Amino acid sequence: MASKSAKTAQDILMADFQALVRDTEKLLEHTATLAGDQADDLREQIHDSLLRARETLQLTQDSVRERGQAALTATEDYVQSNPWQSIGIAAGVGFLIGLLATRR
Structure with a gap:
């Protein structure tokens, strides 16, 4: 979820920068x-x-894509090699989020 919002923000930034370049060219x-x-x-x-x-x-766009892909690959590898630990971590995080959400 955080990666989606970061990707969206990154896409917006890239679109704004490209629009600036186009406007400057005009x-x-x-x-x-x-x-x-x-x-x-x-x-x-x-x-x-x-x-x-x-x-x-x-160059920046290529670099960000490469780093994002590397992080995604590392996460997938970890989850596939440690499925039970991944489930435990996900359950713990979900539990903590549930506690925080009910206290408000």
């Missing part, structure tokens, strides 16, 4: 009508920054 296209060397330099700097941001975003 702004860059709209400023193409500006004249002068300074405007050209500014557009080039923005374009370079966007390329770096996209690369960084892709």
